[in-house]
Amino acid sequence: MSYAPRTFGGFEVTPLRDAVGPMGPSIRRPLPELFTxxxxxxxxxxxxxxVLHFRCYxxxxxxxxxxxxxxGIxxxxxxxxxxxxxxxxxxGELAAVGVAPGDVxxxxxxxxxxxxxxGAVTDGVPTFPNARHVIQRAEVDWIExxxxxxxxxxxxxxxxGLVDAVDGAAEIVPGVRVAHTPGHTPGHQVVEVGSLTLTGDVVLHPVQLANPAVRYAYDEDAERAATTREALLREVRARHGLLGTGHFPEPFTDPGI
Structure with missing residues (x-):
């Protein structure tokens, strides 16, 4: 199910729901154990x-x-x-809005x-063969x-041959920037377009909007993740921006003040 697009910084931004469901039994835990x-x-x-909504944009x-x-998954x-x-x-979500993998x-x-x-790879080959895949260098180094x-x-x-490893903040196309936001993983990054920040997993659950210091069990570095989250939310709130989250029930979220 895709949502109606909204415009930010000259870009039409369409949330795409890859899947929805709870965590599987191999890692499922009570909420107070996941978020401490x-x-x-x-x-x-x-x-x-x-219930997680697995969302792409x-x-x-x-x-x-x-x-x-x-x-996605x-x-x-x-x-x-x-x-x-x-x-x-x-x-399928992309096809519903008129985009083929080769168009990306x-x-x-x-x-x-x-x-x-x-979802970057299907049957051993790149799903999006014409796309440069922008990843933080720190993330690539961590996995390797x-x-x-x-x-x-x-x-x-x-x-x-398709990976473009960047170091820190970078404009990836005119009007779209990435920023290094480590903690959840060493090379986590967010995407900024106009007043919208696509947060990945900097913010995983609404409880972290109420209290950014709340830790998540599957952060690689929970203390650094909390510091990153607090700084990001402070900055977005100061400019009255919106969040585009990866796992919230609704895609666009006003983080409040």
Whole structure:
């Protein structure tokens, strides 16, 4: 199910729902164990069960530039298959809004966790063969330094020649920037277009809007992630911006003040 697009900074931004469902039993835990340090007031008004919406974002402008932010969970045999509701529906979502895989000129991977990156490869070949895949250099180094692992073998290596590793903040196409936001992973990045910030997993659950210091169990560096989240939310709130989140029930979120 795609949502109606909204315009930010000259780009039409369309949220695309790759999948929806709870975490699989291999990593499912009660919410207070997944998100620690939250008070009862922080939890007030948040859902009792965490049903994840696995979301990607399509950016298009009047000059024909097509940018895809995150690529979802992939097929039934993807690295995400042990815990996420595969297969993902991203390619069908794109087709519904008139975009074929070959039309995508730039893919931005906010990070290389399996639910954000596995859809980059289908049956061992790049899903988006004409796209440069923008990833932070620190993220690539982290995965390559981790020894043999599914993301390295089944995502990064098939993308050889298509990866554009950047260091820190960069304008990837005119009007679209990435910024390094480490913590959830070492090379996590967000995408900024106009007043919209596409957050990847800097913010995973609404409780972290109520209290940015709340830690998440699957952050690589929970303390750094909290510091990054606090700084990002402070900056977005100061300029009255919006968030485009990866896992909230609705795609566009006003972070409030």
């Amino acid at each position: 340090g939250a008070s009862p007031d922080d939890w007030a008004g948040t859902p009792a069960e965490w 399509l950016l298009r402008d009047a000059f024909g530039r097509v940018v895809l932010v995150d690529v 992939g097929g039934t045999d993807s690295p995400a298959s042990s815990w996420a509701p595969v297969p993902g529906g991203l390619v 000129g730039t893919v931005v991977l906010t990070h290389l966790h399996s639910d954000h990156a596995s 330094g981790a020894g043999p692992n599914p993301i390295l073998e089944r995502v990064l290596r098939p993308l050889t």
